[in-house]
Amino acid sequence: MSDTYSNDRPGTWTRLRYRLIPDHAIGEILSKPWIDTAIPVLFLLMLAGFFSVVSPEFFLPANLNNLSRILGENMLLAIGLAIVVIGGGIDLSVGSIFALCNFVALALIFHFQVHVALVFPLVVLCGALCGAFNGLLIGYLRLRAFLSTLVTLIIIRAIVEILALNYASTIMSSYDANGWDLLDFVADGSVFGLPSSFIFALIVAVIAHIFMTRMRMGWHILAVGGARRSAFNVGIKVRFTVFMTYVISGALAGAAAYFYAARLNAAGNQTGLGLELIVITGVVLGGVSLGGGRGSITKAMIGTIIVVSIVNGLLRLGLASGGSTAILGIILLLAVVVDIRWNKNRLKVLNRAYVSPTLVEMDEMPSIEEGSTSPYARNAALKDARPIGLGVLDGPEDMVLDDEGNLFAGSREGDIFRFFGPDFTRHELYAHIGGRPLGVQVDRDGSIVVCVAGMGLYRVTKEREVVPLSVRTNRSFFSVLDDSRVRMADDLDIAPDGRIFFSDPTTRYEISGWLTDALEGRGNGRLLCYDPKDGRTKTVLKNLVFANGICLMNDGDSVLVAETWAARIRRYWISGPKAGQDEVFLDNLPGYPDNINRASDGTYWAALVGVRSPSFDLALNMPKFRKRMISRVAPDNWIMPNSNHGCVIKFDDDAKIVGSLWDSPDGSHPQVTSIREHKGKLYLGGVFNNRVGEIDLPDADQEWTGYTSYWGTKA
Amino acid sequence: MSVKSSIGRLDQEKVVLVISAAMFLIFAMTLNGFATIPNILSLFQSVSIIGALGLGMAIVIIGRGIDLSMIAVMVMPVAWSFMQIADGMPVSMAFGFAILIAVGLGLLNGWLVAFVEVPSIFATLATGMILFGGMQYIKVQSDIIQLPPVLEWFNTVMTRTTLGVPNSMVFLLVLSAIVWLFLRFTRQGRFIYAIGDNPMAARTTGLPVRQIVVLQYVLAAVLALFVGNVLAAMVDSANTRLFYSNMMYDVILVVVLGGVGLGGGKGRISNVLAGTALIGILVNGMTILDVSYMVQNLVKASVLLLALVVDSLINPRDEQTSQQGDI
The missing domain is CATH 1.10.3470 (ABC transporter involved in vitamin B12 uptake, BtuC)
Structure with a gap:
C-alpha cells in the first residue's frame, strides 16, 4: 500500500498550484x-x-x-x-x-x-x-x-x-x-x-x-x-x-x-x-x-x-x-x-462550481489491527454501554454534566434536555433554543453554554433563560464570502478568565453539508473567541480543516482544536508567553477527531467520528479526481469519508497516545462524536445516535468531575 | 336520450355560430346589398386568408403553443422569391429557397420552444422580428413586390371561380379538409392533442413530445408560406407592410373566438371556420356601414377581448391550478 502512496506523491508544481490559486473563489x-x-x-x-x-x-x-x-x-x-x-x-x-x-x-x-x-x-x-x-x-x-x-x-x-x-x-x-x-x-x-x-x-x-x-x-x-x-x-x-x-x-x-x-x-x-x-x-x-x-x-x-x-x-x-x-x-x-x-x-x-477540492497529502494511516501493539488496536470496550435518553434524544452530538451531577444534552429539534443524576432515568426539557445544538459546556455559575449550528453561541442560564452570546465575528478582508456570520458553531471551551473559545468548522457550508466539506479538504474552518468583557467575537485562528472539538489544556494557557478532515489536533496558546502561537499537537490520527475533553488522570479523551480509509486518503491526494467526481456523479454516489466506525482515544500532555476504546461491530456506538468523564464513568454522544451511552471506568478517580477540574470545588 | 344530451352542451363554437347567424340576419334585413350573392362571396374571400392562417395557428395552439411569426413567414420569403424571380432566378429554385427559409424558421421556433424551453410567445415574437428585419435588410427594401409575369397564371387562377365559388374560398375549404384529416386521422395529429392536453402525461406515456412540438411549428410556417403565395396571387403583389398590421391578432381572434382553448388540447377545425365566419360577417357589415379601418380594429379587438374573457370563464384557472410562469 505504501508504494501506491509514494508513487502518487504530487510534484512541487501541483503543490504550489493548489496553494496559490484560489479555486474556491469561482x-x-x-x-x-x-x-x-x-x-x-x-x-x-x-x-x-x-x-x-x-x-x-x-x-x-x-x-x-x-x-x-x-x-x-x-x-x-x-x-x-x-x-x-x-x-x-x-x-x-x-x-x-x-x-x-x-x-x-x-x-x-x-x-x-x-x-x-x-x-x-x-x-x-x-x-x-x-x-x-x-x-x-x-x-x-x-x-x-x-x-x-x-x-x-x-x-x-x-x-x-x-x-x-x-x-x-x-x-x-x-x-x-x-x-x-x-x-x-x-x-x-x-x-x-x-x-x-x-x-x-x-x-x-x-x-x-x-x-x-x-x-x-x-x-x-x-x-x-x-x-x-x-x-x-x-x-x-x-x-x-x-x-x-x-x-x-x-x-x-x-x-x-x-x-x-x-x-x-x-x-x-x-x-x-x-x-x-x-x-x-x-x-x-x-x-x-x-x-x-x-x-x-x-x-x-x-x-x-x-x-x-x-x-x-x-x-x-x-x-x-x-x-x-x-x-x-x-x-x-x-x-x-x-x-x-x-x-x-x-x-x-x-x-458543481462551488465544491472545489484541494490537494491534501495524508501520511500512511497507523495500524488499528485488533491484537496488535498499536495503541489504536481495536477492542470491544464500548460494547456494554448503558443507554440514557433512549426514545427522547435524537442526535446528542455532545453532553455535559454540571456540579450537581445532572447531564445536559442537545437534540436535533433544537432542544436541551436535562437528565437527573445519578441514574439519569428522569429527564425534562431544559430549554428550547432552535437551530441544531452541538457542543455544550458548563460555566462557572452553572449555566450551560451551547454551540448552535446555524445560529451561534448561546447561554442557558440557571433560570433557563436563553441568551445569545455571539452570532457574528469580524469580516475577513479578502474573503469573497461574507464570513462574518457564525455559520456552524460546533464546540466550545471556557478559559479561566471567562473567554469562550469556540469553533466554526466551515465558512462554506451549512451543517447539512458537513460531509461535503471533507471533499474539499481545504482549511475552511476557524477558531473564534468570544470575550464577555466587551461582548465581541474575534476570529483568532483561520484556515483550520473543519475545526471541531475544543478543549482547554490542563495548563490553562492553551486550547486543543481538532481538525477533523486533516486527522490532526492543533494546539493554540491563549495566554502566557506563547500567546497567539499555534502548532500541530497530534498528527496522522487513524480517524477523524471530533470533540476533545479532559480525563481524570490529567490526560485527554478525544472522539474519532470515523476511521480513515485508504480509498478516501488516496482521493484526498487527487483533487482533480474529486472535481471530476463532483461534476459527473450524483451526490449520492460521491466517495465520502467514513463516519460509521469510530472510537475514543486517550492522549497525554506530551501528545502520547495512551489507549483507545472501540465499539464491537454489533454495538450501539459505532460513531462517537463526544465523550465526557464524570465520577468514574464515561459518557458517549453521537451526532446521529439516539442515546447517550454510559460505561464504567473502574481504574479512574471515582470522585473526579469535569466541573471541579475547571472551576474547583464550589464554595 | 335525455333532453340534455339531445340538445348537446352549449359550447363556444355553437354560441359563435348562433351569434354569426343572428348577425347575418340582422345585417341582411337592415343593410342594403348585404344579402347578395356577390357580397357573400366577397365576404368569404376577404376572410379566407385569415381563416387559412388560423388553421396553422390552430395546430400550434392545440399543441399548447402560439406562433406570432406567421405573418413574417407569410410576407417575407414570398416577397424575396418574387424579387429573385424578377432578377432571373428559376421559379422552382426561388420557391425552393423560400420553402427552405420557412422550414428553417419553423425548425428554429420548434427548437427554441421544445428544446431551449423558451415560452412560445417570446420565441416566435423574436424569430418573426429577426426573419422580417433580416430579409428586409438583405434584400426586400420596398413595401410592395409585384407578382412576376411568369406567375400571372396564378393570379388568374385565384381570382376565378369554381362552380360559382371563388377559388380563394375553395382554397380555404381544401386546406381545412387537409388539416382536419391530419389532426383527426394521423398519429402525429392525435399526438398534438395529447401533448396540448397534458405535456407531462404525454411525455410519461412515451410520446415524442419535443419532436411533435417542432413539427407543429414547421407545419405552421409552411402553411403560412403557402398562404402568403396565395394572398400575393390574389392581389397581384406581396405586401410586406402587413407585418406591421394587426393581421396576427385577427388570426388569433378567429382561432380563439371559434373556441380553440388557449390552454391547449381543445378545439377542432370547425371552431376555426366558425370564428372566421363571425369575423367575416362582422367586418363585411362594418365595411358596408362605412366604419373606418381604425374603428374596425377597435371593434375586432374588443370582440377578441370578450372572447378571451369567455375563454377564461369556460376554462377557468385559479391560484391553485395555474402554472408558475404561465404568462
Missing part, C-alpha cells in the same frame, strides 16, 4: 446574488467600447444629452414593466398607453390650457386608469397577461389613431401653454448637467427600489411572482397585488409620456410604436426573469441602458431598414434564452 463569486447583474454590466462596458471605436461621435455631449432624455423616458417604462414582470406578468400595452397619455398631455397643455404642473398628475392618472383596466383583466378576471395586454395594446392604439386623425390638428393649433417656463424645463432643462427626465427617472428608480426591497407591497409582488400558489396560501391578496403592478406600470407610462409630450410636442399616431419591445428586451436583458420572482429595478435599468444605446447607436450607424428590427429581435431572443437557461441550470452550475 464558486463563491457565482453564489453572490449580484452575479445576475454582473453579466449585463460587462456587456454594457463592451458595448461602450464598441461604440467608441465604431462611432466616436456617439459620446459627444449633444448625442449623450439626447440619448439620456430618451433613456429617462424609457427607464420610467422599464421600471413599471420590471415591477409587472417580477409580479409574474407582462405588459405589452405600455407603448400604447404611452401614446395615449402623450396625446392627453398635449391636449391638456395646448388645447385646454391646463397649467403644466397640474397636467402631470392628470396624465399619470390617465396612465394608471389604463393600467387598472389591464389589472382588472389579468388580476381579477385571471386572463393571460401576454394576450390580454396585446389586445389592450390594439384597443388603446386604435383609440389613439382615431383621436390623432380627428383632433391632432385642433389641439396643436396653438403653441400657447399655461406655465411655459415649467414646460421648457420639463422639455429641455437640466440639473447638474443631467436632463430633467433622466433625473426624474433616477428618483423614481430609487423610490421603486426601496418599494420593492423594503416595503410590504413590494415583498408581496415578489412573493406572488415567485410562487403564486404559496403567496395565495399564506394569505397575500394575489389578485389585488397583480392588479396593482399594472396600475403602477400604467402610471409610470403616463409619467414618461408627460416628458415625451413636453419634449417633442408631437401628437402623431406613430408615438410609442414598438416601444414595448425595446423596453421588454431591456428588462429581460438586465436579468429580470420572465415568469416572475427574480429581478430588481437596477437590473431593469442596466438592461434598458444597453438596449436604448444599441438602438440609438444603430440609428447613428445608418443601418438599412430592417437591420435594427432584426438586431432587436436577436437581442430579445438571446436575453430570453440566457435568462431561461441560466435560471434552469443556475443551481446545478453553482453546485
